[in-house]
Amino acid sequence: MHHPASIDWDSARAALFEIARARLSPAVMTLTVHDAIGYVLGRDVLSPMPVPHYDSSAMDGYAVAGRSPWTLKIPDYPDDSTQNIHKLTLALAAGEATPIFTGGLIPEGCESIVRSEHARLEQQDAATLLFSEHGEPAAGKDIRRAGEELDRGALLARSGTSVTPRLAAALAVGGIDEVDVYEPVGVAVAFSGNEVITSGVPGPGEVRDAFMGAVQPMVSTLGAQVVQSRRLPDEAQAFTSWLQTTDAPVLMVTGGSSTSGVDMVRDTLAEIGATYVFESVSVRPGHPALAALLPGNRILLGLPGNPLAAYTSLYSYLPALLDGACQRELRTLPTAPLARDTQAGRGGTALILPCALNSGELTPLEHRKSHMLTAFASADALAVVPASGASAGELVGYIRL
Incomplete structure (x- = not known):
């Protein structure tokens, strides 16, 4: 049996990112x-x-010019309550004030704003005088200046x-x-496994389908779009035909990627002249996963047949591929401390562990072998524990689910 050379998890993601960046070019709409x-x-x-695009008031109150007291000037407000009164202004001379609302246009001559809660009005003869209970406002007080957040032509995104x-x-x-x-990157998905049934309680030697109903929404959540979904028999000709006739930029197959005599993916890739991006990754669960460049600048992701191994691979590699396709930087993982000591996988492999994320701490869940899904179903995150293992309190990267 041929045992392909393995690369580490970070290198696998980086390699897939680079090949997608170079070979995939999704359309823009x-x-x-x-x-x-x-x-x-x-x-x-x-x-x-x-941004903002005009000088405006940051508070409800009064626009004022000069020093107090100020003679109040009232705009001619419309009777129609649906009209925008934020645009109504009266030019101010020194010693004058006019009401203003939050977001209201700063009138000509205005030097600052007296907040409503700081204002006191007194009637003197025919005039209404405004006084500030908090002393003279500083110049520019509570005025939002045009462009204080962004200039015209600034990069928004x-x-x-x-x-x-x-x-x-x-x-x-x-x-x-x-x-x-x-446009979302199109993904064609094939599900292999003659032992898989799609309904009912499986008997001995049978397993229920764990992929067909779940992969499409997961792929969509990660930012791609499933454009084809089909089940394939464990038969090389059917797999070869699917590879050669499917024109989606990304193809993904579950199962068949091992090196046993009944697994057909690797032999077929050799026959059609595919080039491996990676043949194997030193991580568990998630073995054996592969990625290959197919004729026509299409990329194949080969996911393991065991469900948890397949899903950890999907969350590990598809985001890296999409980062490359969309010409952005390969995303870095957030980190959090592990709740307890965690040993490396056998043979010095990294581990991808379904975890609860509580109070900023990652707690590995039980029942996390490659064929099990109960931990994955309730997990908040997948912790990436390096091949050297990690101690309690040590920061490790994680993928948020």
Whole structure:
């Protein structure tokens, strides 16, 4: 039996990132800012205006000029309550004041704002005088200046940035209606295994399908799109035909990637002239996983047949591939301390452990062997424990689920 050379987990992700960056080029499309949430920007977004785009009041109160007391001037407010009164202003001379609302346009001659809660009004003859209970306001007090956050032409968001609801809000404030985003990378998925059944209670020698209903939403959550999903028999001709006739940029197969006599993926890759990105990764669960460059600049991810091994591989490698395809930096993992000592995997391999993440601490869960899913089902994160192991309190990287 041939045992392919293994590389470490970080190197596998980096290699897949680089090949995707060089070989994949998803199309760019234009969407409204809010429809773009969940997509990745395909071009830089520059601000078409300064932010804020005009001088405005930071508080409800009074715009004032000169020193107190100030003679109050009242704008001619419309009777229609739906009208925008934030734009109504009266030019001020020294010793004058006019009401203003938060976000209201600063009138000509205004030097500062007296907050409503600091103001006192007195009627003297025909005039209403304004006094400040907190003394003379400093020049510019409670005035938001145009451009104090961003200049016109400033970078609002860089290509490769994921459009989150928070970013969409910032873009809208910047006057952006539409953005260019990458079309989701298409993924064709094949599920192998003659022993797999799709419904009912499995008998001895059978297993229930753990992939077909779950992989598509997982792939979507990670930022790609399943464009084809099918089940293949454990038969080389069927697998070869699928590889040669599927034109999605990314192909993914579960099972069949081992080196045993019944696993057909590696022999088929050799026959069609594929080039390995990696043949094996020193990590458990997650063995044996592979990645290969297929003819036509397509990339194959070969996931193990054991469910936890397959899912740890999916979460390990597909995000790195998508980072490369979208021409952004390979994302770095957040870190958190382990709750207890954790030994390295056998043979000095790294470990991918389903963990609870409580109070910023990673606690490995029980029942985490490669064929088990109960820990994965309830986990908050996958901790990446290096091949040297890690002690309690030591920081390790993790993938948020």
